[in-house]
Amino acid sequence: MKIRKAVHAGYCWGVERALDIVTDTATAHPGETVRTLGPIIHNSHVVQSLEERGVKSVNGLEELATGDTVIIRTHGVPTGTYEQAKAQGLNVVDATCPLVTLVQNKAKQLVQEGYHLVIFGNPKHPEVIGTLGHAGGKATVIEKPEDVAKASFPKRVGVVVQTTQEIELLASFLAELAPRCKELKIFNTICNPTIERQEAARELAREVEVVIVVGGKNSSNTRHLAEVCREEGAVAHHIEDAAELDPTWVKGRSNVGVTAGASTPGWLMDQVIERIQSIGDEALQ
Secondary structure, eight states, X not given: OEEEEOSSOSOXXXXXXHXXXXXXXXXXXXXXXXXXXXXXXXXXXXXXXXXXXXXXXXXXXGGOOTTOEEEEOTTOOOXXXXXXXXXXXXXXXXXXXXXXXXXXXXXXXXXXXXXXXXXXXXXXXXXXXXXXXXXXXXXXXXXXXXXXXXXXXXXXXXXXXXXXXXXXXXXXXXHHHGGGOSEEEEOXXXXXXXXXXXXXXXXXXXXXXXXXXXXXXXXXXXXXXXXHHHHTTOEEEEESSGGGOOGGGTTTOSEXXXXXXXTOOHHHHHHHHHHHHHHHHHHHO
């Protein structure tokens, strides 16, 4: 059995930056309450590791007291959250990915220029919720290309995109949207790490029989990697860790591929590769 690893897989620089911020903040405030507002990234193993080191996540600012330190997650938050934290007397450390901040700024720019803002992304995803808040709540959120026909749009429309969106879906979305607008201004805010991982997953899927995609089940970019692999004709299985790997998925396969989302640590990916290798070795005995 040959195991191939995607050229681009696992942690992106934005995730690494956020985790460094959490570590530095906890080190700078020993014995104090340091919390992340929601999980810092979409990976349960990483979140659990931080909790073991004393940095837990909270669902809302009301769970914190004056003087506590709150770290803003990579996905960002609405502007009102910063205002609420300041009013509560909290110490705010911002770990929002700079590429998410770019989306927020472009969204504000479009609204200020008089465009009706359209956000192409998952309306329940924290990044989209945060971006909507930075735009003053004045936007239409479209999740799928086929949803365009269900909405109505004014003459001037401006678009930003969830950073972890699939590039092919964006093309389909714009093909549906463009004929419905007199003036259309688009900022393709899918981040480069997402594009790199999707392209690498496509290339990998063309070379193997099955792809194991490692990452959190709540990770948007990881789910898209699995979808991309299936679009290329490969069988793809999305798992969080090696314990979820079903041996029947890889037994008898000549070529197995492994990739991982941008919020997946390398050690999790390595464990999956080791597990696949052991299954292959057992089959030879």
